[in-house]
Amino acid sequence: MRRFINKVFKDSSRETIIGAPSFPLQMSYSDLDYMTKRGFLARKLGQYIGLHSDETAILFYLSFSRLSFADSDKENQNEYLIYLSEQMLKWNKLEENIPAEIKNMDVSPDIQNILLKAYEMHKTDLFALSYEKSVQENKVNVSSQMDEKWLIYRDVIYAATQEKFLLISKEEADSYRKGIVFCEGTIKARSDIPVCRNLAKASLELQNLGTSSIMSLLLVLSEAITNTIKHAEEGKMTLIKDEKNHEIRFIVEDNGPGFSLEDLPRTTLLAGFSTKQSLGQGFTLMMKMSKRILLYTSSKGSTIILTFDMNKNKGGELNATG
Ligand SMILES: Nc1ncnc2c1ncn2[C@@H]1O[C@H](COP(=O)(O)OP(=O)(O)O)[C@@H](O)[C@H]1O
Numbered sequence: 001m002r003r004f005i006n007k008v009f010k011d012s013s014r015e016t017i018i019g020a021p022s023f024p025l026q027m028s029y030s031d032l033d034y035m036t037k038r039g040f041l042a043r044k045l046g047q048y049i050g051l052h053s054d055e056t057a058i059l060f061y062l063s064f065s066r067l068s069f070a071d072s073d074k075e076n077q078n079e080y081l082i083y084l085s086e087q088m089l090k091w092n093k094l095e096e097n098i099p100a101e102i103k104n105m106d107v108s109p110d111i112q113n114i115l116l117k118a119y120e121m122h123k124t125d126l127f128a129l130s131y132e133k134s135v136q137e138n139k140v141n142v143s144s145q146m147d148e149k150w151l152i153y154r155d156v157i158y159a160a161t162q163e164k165f166l167l168i169s170k171e172e173a174d175s176y177r178k179g180i181v182f183c184e185g186t187i188k189a190r191s192d193i194p195v196c197r198n199l200a201k202a203s204l205e206l207q208n209l210g211t212s213s214i215m216s217l218l219l220v221l222s223e224a225i226t227n228t229i230k231h232a233e234e235g236k237m238t239l240i241k242d243e244k245n246h247e248i249r250f251i252v253e254d255n256g257p258g259f260s261l262e263d264l265p266r267t268t269l270l271a272g273f274s275t276k277q278s279l280g281q282g283f284t285l286m287m288k289m290s291k292r293i294l295l296y297t298s299s300k301g302s303t304i305i306l307t308f309d310m311n312k313n314k315g316g317e318l319n320a321t322g
């Protein structure tokens with residue numbers, strides 16, 4: 001993985017990997033929207049040629065390093081995949097016949113096939129011209145710059161994590177509190193971590209879940225609670241059973257300084273990223289093991305909501321795919 005990152009960013013120092021590419025916030029919404037789509041598409045192409053999900057995540061991230069990949073190094077697989085995605089989006093904008101353009105390309109049949117497949121999969125959303133319009137219209141409603149920036153991050157991270165990580169508003173966060181609260185605990189000191197863990201364990205054992213599921217759930221919960229102590233001082237946990245949606249939810253909220261929006265793509269996409277001298281594996285684990293992660297964050301605190309499929313955890317393995 002490290003070798004792969006080095007290859008992408010052509011630098012072996014960890015600082016440079018983490019520092020670059022920096023998120024180009026001076027760009028307009030439409031530029032970022034375009035880079036999101038291009039990265040999304042490149043990631044699909046990466047999937048079709050059999051790249052690992054860590055590798056395709058980096059591919060997505062790389063799409064934000066610059067606006068055009070037209071002059072990119074065609075020998076570099078990652079850059080080439082982004083370039084191909086760029087090409088497809090260009091044809092779409094010009095209302096060209098995309099399959100015909102693909103067939104005219106001087107590339108191997110394998111490449112043609114993955115491009116055609118990506119087009120087939122996304123002709124009704126990504127390649128639909130009405131999609132462009134709806135993005136434009138939505139933009140009109142975005143009032144302040146902060147909202148706009150927040151919306152960009154929300155869209156980008158949501159797409160990059162294949163709809164697993166969603167930034168939400170306070171109101172949205174409250175809507176996830178519906179259901180039966182089956183365990184609660186406060187987190188004020190490091191010693192509260194094992195206390196909360198044991199409380200959660202006892203409550204989960206009453207919920208007709210498999211032993212290995214409970215172990216996994218506790219592991220994920222521990223990461224979230226530990227983050228409260230490490231990055232936010234104090235908070236509380238609430239475990240909810242939502243029969244209607246067949247979901248178990250862990251809500252861990254704190255009154256800490258909140259997440260830095262600029263760091264969020266790295267927090268969620270890059271394993272090993274931490275703003276402290278720390279392992280930075282908490283989010284990687286939470287992302288792997290939960291169905292979805294919802295995050296409300298502000299300078300007054302954060303609420304992180306981890307969701308799990310109830311049925312998939314009944315007496316069996318914890319299943320992240322939901
Ligand atoms: N409750 C929180 N409040 C504010 N920032 C947080 C919180 N939890 C995590 N973070 C941020 O997300 C980063 C990644 O978290 P994580 O993956 O658990 O790694 P680590 O805890 O080892 O730093 C942290 O370094 C921190 O910047």
Ligand SMILES: [Mg+2]
Pocket residue numbers: 223226227230280281282283
């Ligand atoms: Mg952590």
